[in-house]
Amino acid sequence: MAAPREAPERRPFGRRFLTDPARLFQHNAWDNVEWSEEQEASARSKVQENSSQLLPQDKQEEYEVNAKRYWDDFYKIHENGFFKDRHWLFTEFPELAPNRNPSQNGDSVHEFGNKEESNNEGLGSCENGHCSLETRAENQLNLIKITPKICTKDLAAQKYSELNQSDGDYPGSSASYRVLEVGCGAGNTVFPILQTNNDPGLFVYCCDFSTTAVDLVQNNAEYDSSRCFAFVHDLCNDQSPFPMPDESLDVVILIFVLSAILPEKMQCIVNRLSRLLKPGGMILLRDYGRYDLAQLRFKKGQCLSDNFYVRGDGTRVYFFTQDELDDLFTTAGLEKIQNLVDRRLQVNRGKQMTMYRVWIQCKYRKPAAPPL
Numbered sequence: 001m002a003a004p005r006e007a008p009e010r011r012p013f014g015r016r017f018l019t020d021p022a023r024l025f026q027h028n029a030w031d032n033v034e035w036s037e038e039q040e041a042s043a044r045s046k047v048q049e050n051s052s053q054l055l056p057q058d059k060q061e062e063y064e065v066n067a068k069r070y071w072d073d074f075y076k077i078h079e080n081g082f083f084k085d086r087h088w089l090f091t092e093f094p095e096l097a098p099n100r101n102p103s104q105n106g107d108s109v110h111e112f113g114n115k116e117e118s119n120n121e122g123l124g125s126c127e128n129g130h131c132s133l134e135t136r137a138e139n140q141l142n143l144i145k146i147t148p149k150i151c152t153k154d155l156a157a158q159k160y161s162e163l164n165q166s167d168g169d170y171p172g173s174s175a176s177y178r179v180l181e182v183g184c185g186a187g188n189t190v191f192p193i194l195q196t197n198n199d200p201g202l203f204v205y206c207c208d209f210s211t212t213a214v215d216l217v218q219n220n221a222e223y224d225s226s227r228c229f230a231f232v233h234d235l236c237n238d239q240s241p242f243p244m245p246d247e248s249l250d251v252v253i254l255i256f257v258l259s260a261i262l263p264e265k266m267q268c269i270v271n272r273l274s275r276l277l278k279p280g281g282m283i284l285l286r287d288y289g290r291y292d293l294a295q296l297r298f299k300k301g302q303c304l305s306d307n308f309y310v311r312g313d314g315t316r317v318y319f320f321t322q323d324e325l326d327d328l329f330t331t332a333g334l335e336k337i338q339n340l341v342d343r344r345l346q347v348n349r350g351k352q353m354t355m356y357r358v359w360i361q362c363k364y365r366k367p368a369a370p371p372l
C-alpha cells in the first residue's frame with residue numbers, strides 16, 4: 001500500500017502522506033505515494049495490452065495533419081471550462097511571480113481543506129480521455145470572464161510578424177521580465193500569472209495553434225494588451241515566427257503541452273524554445289508521467305506508438321519518463337534544476353475507488369555563459 005516516498009533528491013510534492021492504509025478513505029488525495037512492485041507490474045502489463053495493436057499509418061497521419069482542427073473542436077465544445085485555473089502554479093513555480101507574497105492563495109495547493117474535500121470527491125474528471133489536469137484547482141475561483149467576441153485574425157496585434165524586431169520594436173520589448181507560455185489553451189495559466197505577478201516590468205506572451213483557444217484568451221475580460229500578447233503559433237512548424245527575438249525570455253512554460261506533440265518533433269521544439277531563453281532563463285514543465293491513470297485507461301486500438309495515444313476526440317497524448325524529459329532538455333543545452341515525479345493517490349470516497357496519478361515536473365535553465 002502507498003507510503004511516503006523517500007528519494008533524497010525529491011522535494012516533497014505535498015504534505016498528506018498515507019502511512020496507515022486504514023485511513024485511505026478519510027481524505028480525497030494522498031501525496032507522494034510509492035508504488036509497489038505488483039502495482040508497477042500491473043501498470044506495465046496494462047500498457048503492453050493497450051499498445052499491442054497500433055493504429056494504421058494512414059490514420060496516424062490523419063491525426064497529425066488535422067491536429068489543430070481536433071484541438072479547435074475541443075475548445076469549441078469546452079471553451080474555457082475544462083482545464084481549470086491553477087493557482088498551485090506559484091507554489092511549484094515561484095519563478096512566475098518572484099515578488100509574490102507567499103500568503104496569497106495557492107500556497108495550500110497540496111493541503112486539503114474540509115470545504116474542498118467535501119466538494120472534490122471526483123477522481124479527476126476523465127471526459128473523453130482528458131483527465132482533468134489537477135482536480136485540486138477545480139473548486140477554486142473561476143476567474144475567466146468572457147467579453148464580446150473579437151476574431152483573432154482581425155486583431156491588429158496579431159500582425160507581429162510585420163514588426164521589425166531588429167529595431168527592438170516588438171510586443172513586450174520594453175519589459176524587464178518576459179514569460180512565454182506555449183500551448184496556452186484558454187489561458188488557465190496566463191491569467192493567474194497576470195493577476196498574481198504585479199511586477200510592472202512583467203510581460204506575458206502566450207500562444208497556441210488552436211485559433212479557437214487564442215480567441216478565448218484574447219476575448220477574456222482579463223486580457224490586457226499592455227501586459228500580454230496572445231498569438232497563434234504552431235510549435236511543429238519551424239518556419240512559424242515568434243514575436244520576440246532569441247535570448248529575450250526569462251521563462252518558457254510548458255503545461256501539459258509537450259505531451260500533445262508527435263514524439264519525433266519534440267526535440268526540435270525544445271531546441272527552438274531554448275534559443276528564445278536569455279542566458280539564465282528557465283523552461284518550466286509539468287506533464288503526464290508514465291503509467292498515469294490516463295495511460296492505463298486507454299483501450300486497445302488507441303495507441304499510435306510507444307506511450308503515445310489518441311483520445312476519442314482526436315487529440316493525442318504522450319506519457320513521459322523523467323529520463324526522456326532530461327534528454328530533451330539537456331540535448332537542447334539546458335541544465336537541470338529540478339526533475340521530479342509527482343505520484344498522487346486520488347480517492348473517490350463516495351464510490352470507494354482509488355486512482356493513481358503520475359505527473360512530472362521539470363525546471364531546466366540555460367547556462368549563464370555559453371559552454372567553452
Ligand SMILES: C[S@@+](CC[C@H](N)C(=O)[O-])C[C@H]1O[C@@H](n2cnc3c(N)ncnc32)[C@H](O)[C@@H]1O
Nearest residue numbers: 071083183184185208209210234235236255260
Ligand atoms: C492539454 S492542453 C493544455 C493547455 C494549457 N497548457 C493548460 O494547461 O490549460 C494542450 C494544448 O496544447 C496545444 N497544442 C497542441 N499541439 C500544439 C502545437 N503543435 N502547437 C501549439 N499548440 C499546440 C493544444 O491546442 C492545447 O491547447
